[in-house]
Amino acid sequence: MATLLFKxxxxxxxxxxxxxxxxEQQGFHTYETSAGFFGLGVAAIWLVxxxxxxxxxxAIDAYQAERAIRxxxxxxxxxxxxxxxxxxxxxKASPMRFVGLLILLCFILSIMLLPFWYLI
Known part of the structure; x- marks a missing residue:
């Protein structure tokens, strides 16, 4: 039976x-599945x-350790x-995005602190 190897x-x-x-070099027989059109499936490499x-x-753990160092x-x-x-x-590359995120952050913080403001 096939088993999930690598998502x-x-x-x-x-x-x-x-x-x-x-x-492939190690000689493992695998097949691959995609996530599908809506991304609901499992995109993975399966071991036969x-x-x-x-x-x-x-083998994958050794490869990932080497890749992390590289x-x-x-x-x-x-x-x-x-x-x-x-x-x-x-x-500097996207000042409007930064300002928008700052405004969003202030909005979320104000909503979170609003109940405490009414307690005062």
């Missing part, structure tokens, strides 16, 4: 492709032979080069 929800396409390639799950998960190093290199945007850069 693809919110997974970058490059990571999904690397996981597919890893499983459930007895191989421990080995497959071990992605962290790339991020730190972008920060060192000044290519990663800071909070101030994001505010």
């Amino acid at each position: 693809l929800n919110n997974v970058p396409e490059d990571e999904a492709a690397e996981v597919r390639e890893l499983l 032979n459930a007895s191989d799950k421990a080995l497959a998960m071990e 992605m962290r190093a790339e991020y730190e290199a972008r920060v060192a080069r000044g290519e990663e945007p800071t909070l101030w850069d994001n505010i």
Whole structure:
């Protein structure tokens, strides 16, 4: 019986492709399902032979540990080069979005604090 191996929800396409390639290289028989038109299904990679799950998960865990180190190093290199945007850069890029979020935050806080205001 098939068993769920790797969910693809919110997974970058490059990571999904690397996981597919890893499983293929390791010789695991898998198939993939999509979330469907409305996104109600399970987008995942399924393992055909459930007895191989421990080995497959071990391979995926090792890959993800290596990927985390690699992605962290790339991020730190972008920060060192000044290519990663800071909070101030994001505010300058879209000031209206920042003002809108600030207004929304104030509105939500005022609604939350309104019952306490009436107690005073």
